[in-house]
Amino acid sequence: MAEPAASFDAVVLAGGRARRFGGADKPAMPVGGRPLISCVVEAVSGAEQVVVVGPQRPGLENVIVVREDPPGAGPVPALRTGLARVRAPRLVLLAADLPFITAADVDRLLRAVSGTGAVMVDDDGREQWLTGAWRTDRLAAALDGYDGASLRGLLAPLAPVTLASAAGERQPWYDCDTPEELARAERLAGP
Structure with missing residues (x-):
């Protein structure tokens, strides 16, 4: 078994307003019989702290x-x-609505961190900012000088390494922003 990429902490963003879900607690929504947030927390179970x-x-x-x-x-x-x-020198930053992210995906992100960070890209090549790993000091420095509201505006200038996923429907970056996306994730999760 491969050595872990490095010790890391995880930050899971789970407090959005879920407007497209009518304000429901989106991270608590089930996919495959488990709350979305449980899937994400399990994926970062190797973290020093979550x-x-x-x-x-x-x-x-x-x-x-x-x-x-x-x-x-x-x-x-x-x-x-x-x-x-x-506290760790690296951190994994994830949304709480990623039903298909795994520990192997997290490890892959951590191994790709070089200068500042690494993020996954979707099938169209767009960065998925809430599926990434970062050097803590670089991210803290960027946040210190940033007064904007856009996550993309904060993270894109750090020029992270981008990682594409293998072909398939159960992508680690797939998030459930709408009831339709949640229903599709449930279908993809299978019985």
Whole structure:
């Protein structure tokens, strides 16, 4: 078995407003009989610590739960809040609505981190900013000088390595932003 890429912490953003879900608790939505957030937390189970930015949820063990101020303020304030708890030299940054992300995907991201970070790209080559791994010091420095609200605006200038996935429907970057995407994930998850 390969050595882990390096010790790392994980920050999982789980406090969005889920407007396209009518304000429902999207990370708690099930795919394959498991809440989305449980799939994500399992994928980062090798982390020294897992920081979930969002409300307290039942069933999450051995994680640190913090809230951005104000709650639901967006991904950049949530990242700031989560990053304040990170101690490891690298961190994995994930959304809480990724039903198909695995520990192997996380390891692949960590191994690809070179100068600043690594992110997955979708089938069209677009960066999926909430499936990435970063050098903590570089991300902290970028956040320190950033007053914008766009995660892309923060992360794109860091010029991360991009990783494409193998062909298939159950992509690690596949997120469930709408009820239709959640239903498709449920179909792909199978019985």
